[in-house]
Amino acid sequence: MDIKPLVKKNNYSINQWWRLFATALGFMLFGLCGLIVLSILWFSLLRLFVWNKNKRIVIVQISISFSFRIFIRILKFLNVIQYQFDGLEKLNQDKSCLIVANHPSLLDFVLLASVMPRCDCLVKGALLHNVFVSRIIKTAGYILNAESEKILPQCQNILLNGGRILIFPEGTRTVPNQPIKLHRGAANIALRCHANIRVVHIQCDPPYLIKHQRWYDIPTQKASFKITVGEKILIDDFMDQNTTIAARRLTSYLTSFFTKSRIN
Incomplete structure (x- = not known):
């Protein structure tokens, strides 16, 4: 009578140890490829043979998406x-x-960028201190939130040329079971650049690579991501003579959307 539960428990333990090993292997390959293959080899070749900065950024972003x-x-x-x-x-x-x-997870940008060959991103300036990604960020032409005076002109230039900008308005990974809090940066950029917004909801069950969680804290089950591309918000519906009020209203709308999506 006790054989089945015991076997199930042993299989589960083996599966969890395997995912721990596979996670370590995956991130080791990610780090080595990001640092050596992309940053040192491929990007160096691009700097030598592609002198036009805009063309080089396009190739770099496509390369990142492919990797x-x-x-x-x-x-x-x-x-x-x-x-x-x-x-x-x-x-x-x-x-x-x-x-x-x-x-919700460290993999959010990786998942979205993998299906968007051409996409700019607003990233933390602190990531420039990360040896594995700093050169990638610079070569890809990503927008740094630490350079506040450059953000709006960069965004306007990208959007006027038909580009897309990925933004995580929470500014950091979501803390499970805590209220969603959004910064107004995304709303301000949308309003000042007169750009529509496509909302994307990412669900991860069970939570994996969340804020304050170590990479080796492997969940009891395999993490399942569901990325739902939602509605397009027309910026004209939120335009107001007072940009501060408009940004507050738009941010409140986005907060409500993500809160309802998480519940559902």
């Missing part, structure tokens, strides 16, 4: 995660808009 796509497929193959995109066709059609998403 991320390989990375998440490796994690899926190793049984570390599974993922599903809903409404991806809407995302592929978007131009000159902001892509605004919630931020």
Whole structure:
């Protein structure tokens, strides 16, 4: 009578140890490829042979998307995660808009960038101190939130040329079971650049690589990501002579959207 539960427990333990090993292997490959293959080799070649900065940024972003796509497929193959995109066709059609998403996991940007070959991103300036990603951020032309005086001109230039900008308005990863708090940066950029917003909801169950969670804290089950491309918010619906009031109203709307999506 006790054999089945015991076998199930042993299998579960083996599976969890395997995912720990596979996670370490996956991130080791990610770090080595990001530092050596992309940053040192490929980007150096691009700087030598592609002198036009805008063309170089396009190639770099496509390269990043391709490498991320390989990375998440490796994690899926190793049984570390599974993922599903809903409404991806809407995302592929978007131009000159902001892509605004919630931020439950460390893999959120990797997942979204893997399906968007051309996409700029607003990133933390503190990431420039990370040896694995600093050169990637600079070469890809990503927007640094630490350079506040450059943010709006960069965004306007990208959007006027049909580009998309990915923003996580929480500013950091979501703390599970805590109220969602958004900064007004995304709303201000949308209003001042007169750009529509495509909202994307990311769900991860069970929580994986969340804020304050160590990489080796492996969940009891394989993490499952569901990325839902939602509605497009027309910025004209929120325009107001008082930008501060408009930004507050738009941020409140986005907060309500992500809160309801998390409950559902």
